[in-house]
Amino acid sequence: MRLLDRAALRLLDRVRLVVRATATSSDQGGHRSPALAQGQEFADHRQYVPGDDVRRVDWKAFARHRQLVVRQFIEDRDVRVYILVDTSGSMTRGAPAKVEVAKRIAAAFSYAGTKDFDRVRVLPFSSDMDVTLRAVRSRGEMPGLDAQLADAGVGGETKFPEVVRDFARRYPQRGLAIVVSDLMAPDGWEDGLRLLGGLGHQLVLVRVACAEDDAPDMRGEVELVDSESGQTVPLRMTPALIEAYRAEVREHVARCREACRRAGGRSVVADVSMSSDALVRVLLGGADAGAQERAR
Amino acid sequence: MSFAALPLWAVLVAIGAAIATVVALYLLRRTPRRELVSNVTFWLRAAQRSKPKFLRATRIPILALLVSILIATLLVGDLADPRFGAGLRGTTIVVYSAGRTMGAREGLGGTRLAQALGETRRQAERASARGRIAVIRAGLRPEVVLPLTEDGAALDAALRDEHTDDGASDLAGALALADRIVRASGDLGRIIVVADHPLPVATEAPLELIPVGTPRDTIAITQLTARRDPVAVGEYAVRAEVTSFTSRTARAKLVVRDRDVVLSERELRLDAYGHLVHEAQGFSSGRGEITAKLEDIVLAGGEDALAGDDIAYAAAPPLRRTSVLLVTSGNAFLQRVLAAHGALDVTIAAPGAVPDGALSRFEVVVLDRAAPESLLRHPAKLLFAPPDGAAGFAYAGDVRNARITATLAGHGALDGVRLDGALVRSGHALRGEPGDSVLARRGGDALVVARERAGERTVAVGFALADSDLAERIAFPLMMHAALHWLAGQSNTDVVLARSPGTPLAVGRGATALGPDGEALTPVAGVVVETTRAGHYHVGEEVFAYDAAPQSETLTIESTGRALDPLRALPPLSAIVAAVLLLLVLVEWLLLHRGRLG
Numbered sequence: 085m086r087l088l089d090r091a092a093l094r095l096l097d098r099v100r101l102v103v104r105a106t107a108t109s110s111d112q113g114g115h116r117s118p119a120l121a122q123g124q125e126f127a128d129h130r131q132y133v134p135g136d137d138v139r140r141v142d143w144k145a146f147a148r149h150r151q152l153v154v155r156q157f158i159e160d161r162d163v164r165v166y167i168l169v170d171t172s173g174s175m176t177r178g179a180p181a182k183v184e185v186a187k188r189i190a191a192a193f194s195y196a197g198t199k200d201f202d203r204v205r206v207l208p209f210s211s212d213m214d215v216t217l218r219a220v221r222s223r224g225e226m227p228g229l230d231a232q233l234a235d236a237g238v239g240g241e242t243k244f245p246e247v248v249r250d251f252a253r254r255y256p257q258r259g260l261a262i263v264v265s266d267l268m269a270p271d272g273w274e275d276g277l278r279l280l281g282g283l284g285h286q287l288v289l290v291r292v293a294c295a296e297d298d299a300p301d302m303r304g305e306v307e308l309v310d311s312e313s314g315q316t317v318p319l320r321m322t323p324a325l326i327e328a329y330r331a332e333v334r335e336h337v338a339r340c341r342e343a344c345r346r347a348g349g350r351s352v353v354a355d356v357s358m359s360s361d362a363l364v365r366v367l368l369g370g371a372d373a374g375a376q377e378r379a380r
Numbered sequence: 381m382s383f384a385a386l387p388l389w390a391v392l393v394a395i396g397a398a399i400a401t402v403v404a405l406y407l408l409r410r411t412p413r414r415e416l417v418s419n420v421t422f423w424l425r426a427a428q429r430s431k432p433k434f435l436r437a438t439r440i441p442i443l444a445l446l447v448s449i450l451i452a453t454l455l456v457g458d459l460a461d462p463r464f465g466a467g468l469r470g471t472t473i474v475v476y477s478a479g480r481t482m483g484a485r486e487g488l489g490g491t492r493l494a495q496a497l498g499e500t501r502r503q504a505e506r507a508s509a510r511g512r513i514a515v516i517r518a519g520l521r522p523e524v525v526l527p528l529t530e531d532g533a534a535l536d537a538a539l540r541d542e543h544t545d546d547g548a549s550d551l552a553g554a555l556a557l558a559d560r561i562v563r564a565s566g567d568l569g570r571i572i573v574v575a576d577h578p579l580p581v582a583t584e585a586p587l588e589l590i591p592v593g594t595p596r597d598t599i600a601i602t603q604l605t606a607r608r609d610p611v612a613v614g615e616y617a618v619r620a621e622v623t624s625f626t627s628r629t630a631r632a633k634l635v636v637r638d639r640d641v642v643l644s645e646r647e648l649r650l651d652a653y654g655h656l657v658h659e660a661q662g663f664s665s666g667r668g669e670i671t672a673k674l675e676d677i678v679l680a681g682g683e684d685a686l687a688g689d690d691i692a693y694a695a696a697p698p699l700r701r702t703s704v705l706l707v708t709s710g711n712a713f714l715q716r717v718l719a720a721h722g723a724l725d726v727t728i729a730a731p732g733a734v735p736d737g738a739l740s741r742f743e744v745v746v747l748d749r750a751a752p753e754s755l756l757r758h759p760a761k762l763l764f765a766p767p768d769g770a771a772g773f774a775y776a777g778d779v780r781n782a783r784i785t786a787t788l789a790g791h792g793a794l795d796g797v798r799l800d801g802a803l804v805r806s807g808h809a810l811r812g813e814p815g816d817s818v819l820a821r822r823g824g825d826a827l828v829v830a831r832e833r834a835g836e837r838t839v840a841v842g843f844a845l846a847d848s849d850l851a852e853r854i855a856f857p858l859m860m861h862a863a864l865h866w867l868a869g870q871s872n873t874d875v876v877l878a879r880s881p882g883t884p885l886a887v888g889r890g891a892t893a894l895g896p897d898g899e900a901l902t903p904v905a906g907v908v909v910e911t912t913r914a915g916h917y918h919v920g921e922e923v924f925a926y927d928a929a930p931q932s933e934t935l936t937i938e939s940t941g942r943a944l945d946p947l948r949a950l951p952p953l954s955a956i957v958a959a960v961l962l963l964l965v966l967v968e969w970l971l972l973h974r975g976r977l978g
Contacts, residue, residue, distance in 0.1 A: 174418035177418045268418035270419065270421040302415060304412075304413075305411065306412050307415070308416075310419060310421075311419070316414075317420045319412075319423060324430045329422055329426035332422045336422065
């Protein structure tokens with residue numbers, strides 16, 4: 085695979101995504117659901133009501149108590165994993181570029197999701213959402229996704245609220261929604277994240293950070309060029325201005341993470357300087373309330 | 381204000397270039413470079429957030445530019461060595477005083493001369509950076525110790541082994557010399573004087589005085605003289621004056637020596653600014669080389685700062701022998717009295733036995749009742765009972781049993797000896813001529829007449845000793861002593877004052893000149909000029925004392941301090957400019973680099 089090296093894959097082979105039961109879909113799958121219906125694991129008895137399948141009546145209990153009760157089982161359901169990857173112009177910044185790290189993150193989540201045959205869909209977005217990438221369910225489909233993801237284009241402005249609304253319209257079934265972005269757009273994140281939480285998705289926010297965004301080192305007179313809109317702003321860099329900028333970004337990120345928390349989600353910060361191995365450990369540790377590494 | 385290192389036009393050009401450079405650098409610095417960022421909105425919000433409190437960010441670069449221009453201007457100005465008043469570039473003459481007072485000890489054991497040399501070096505090093513320098517030593521005689529040069533290092537060699545002279549520095553001569561050098565250099569120039577005295581003269585070139593020294597205490601020998609005793613032939617007396625130039629009481633021991641022999645010692649106690657005279661006599665020596673020295677000096681709560689004025693030198697007038705020709709047919713009084721005189725070489729001859737050619741070797745001729753024409757041509761003669769009209773002394777009348785009633789004791793031929801009361805049993809009154817001095821008279825009769833005319837000296841006594849009781853009186857030998865010395869052109873009371881150091885010393889052909897330490901001195905054209913040290917100099921058998929005692933003076937320098945106040949009222953302008961520069965650099969750093977205001 086182009087995006088994940090062997091070390092990352094070996095690590096991913098030992099983990100699986102743990103999703104809250106409320107975020108499962110209606111299809112049968114490998115994840116517990118809150119619904120009690122057909123399944124393998126006994127859950128409880130309840131009074132028989134007309135219309136129940138008589139095959140589920142517990143006759144041994146009737147013989148002992150002279151009451152008709154039916155047996156209930158925990159239902160294992162399928163989980164849909166939506167990975168929204170920011171591919172706006174700002175993701176080209178950093179060394180390596182933030183978008184490359186974001187793609188590796190998406191590939192890692194996809195790989196982990198296919199272990200339980202979850203339906204994983206990677207959705208690159210900037211001003212709109214790219215829905216051309218096929219959903220995958222098995223490891224065998226991963227190379228195709230990997231290639232598509234690696235070749236995905238980059239550019240445009242970030243319009244997260246519009247993207248989330250389009251996402252809600254296109255994919256009404258709830259699941260695990262993973263947003264991978266640098267959050268370097270000033271507005272719309274709180275609304276978008278609140279909407280995602282409101283749709284019942286289990287939310288994971290991964291911020292791809294780089295030193296250029298968080299701790300810029302510039303002096304003197306500069307003409308700043310926006311990597312998404314091309315807007316230019318002449319400024320004289322002073323330590324006070326840089327400090328104010330860092331505070332501004334810090335507060336913005338804190339607001340986004342707070343919005344994510346309020347939406348029931350969790351947030352993770354992944355720095356572009358991290359190795360793939362470290363990246364996976366950080367991601368799965370944060371994604372799970374999460375990510376539990378279990379010994380095989 | 382003016383600039384010493386550069387002409388005004390050069391300063392203006394340099395300032396213009398500096399301003400152009402600063403503006404160019406400002407424009408370069410203000411040309412922004414493009415930086416691609418993730419999102420500029422955060423930067424815009426940060427810019428709003430970090431808005432300065434009392435200065436708009438857009439004004440700060442302009443302010444910083446103005447500050448930078450000011451800094452560049454001041455920097456160039458400071459390099460040009462700004463001065464209050466008229467600054468100069470070119471020749472600098474440093475004149476330092478090397479007079480005796482410069483040997484006064486200051487704090488920490490250093491002398492004023494050491495301070496002056498240090499200041500001279502400092503000034504010369506500064507001056508050599510922007511022009512030629514010359515250094516003049518203002519000792520007893522001005523001396524160029526460093527000719528015009530641009531090499532500041534040559535000064536060290538020039539000032540090595542420097543010492544003070546035993547006398548007052550000739551600052552006036554040194555300044556005149558410096559003025560001539562500046563004029564001859566054909567360049568703008570200035571004169572810097574490092575001295576402990578006020579400036580005595582004005583100069584054409586700008587003059588700056590750098591004072592050295594502080595008020596100090598000293599006691600000094602201010603006069604030392606020796607004179608032959610007019611009464612005791614061969615003896616001499618010494619007179620020393622000691623003066624205190626301090627407000628403290630002082631004790632010292634005054635020791636007077638003739639070469640190595642101690643003549644007298646006296647413990648002195650001097651009040652504040654007191655003055656004492658010490659006199660001693662009865663010392664016998666044919667050649668007195670007298671040294672007086674103050675020893676064991678104790679000042680209440682202080683110290684004697686100057687050792688050079690604690691010693692003085694004098695030379696007693698040499699005991700000269702006078703050759704006398706006594707022409708007499710026989711006079712026991714005269715023969716005895718002349719023979720008893722210790723400083724006379726007496727030759728006795730009969731009136732007809734005097735060879736003409738031998739007269740010149742006698743300094744005085746004594747004619748007793750005889751007046752050969754050949755002897756009357758001698759320029760110094762003492763006549764007893766001369767014939768009428770001899771040597772121009774005519775008889776005015778006869779005198780019998782007369783007593784001298786008046787004496788001109790103040791005349792050199794009597795030197796204070798009074799003949800009043802002497803009886804003249806038989807003699808002649810003499811008729812004097814205009815200009816003659818009547819040494820003794822009886823009423824209107826002149827009995828003893830002195831004449832000095834056309835290089836000739838004559839004393840005529842109008843009576844013979846045998847006809848008077850003069851020879852029986854104690855005044856007689858004194859009169860003879862005084863008259864013979866006067867006739868020989870000598871004076872018993874003359875005091876040979878010591879010469880001031882620096883006075884040339886004439887050396888006769890073939891004579892050997894020796895310095896105070898016995899070192900041989902080489903005369904140039906018959907004159908020794910290296911007499912800057914006090915002491916006894918010897919030329920052949922003669923002794924000459926060189927002494928600076930009369931030049932002793934107080935070591936206070938208030939007068940110079942008052943003259944220098946205006947120069948010292950402000951620190952050097954370059955230092956002020958440098959301080960302003962430092963302040964501006966700090967402001968510029970605050971504006972542009974520290975960024976608190978931006």
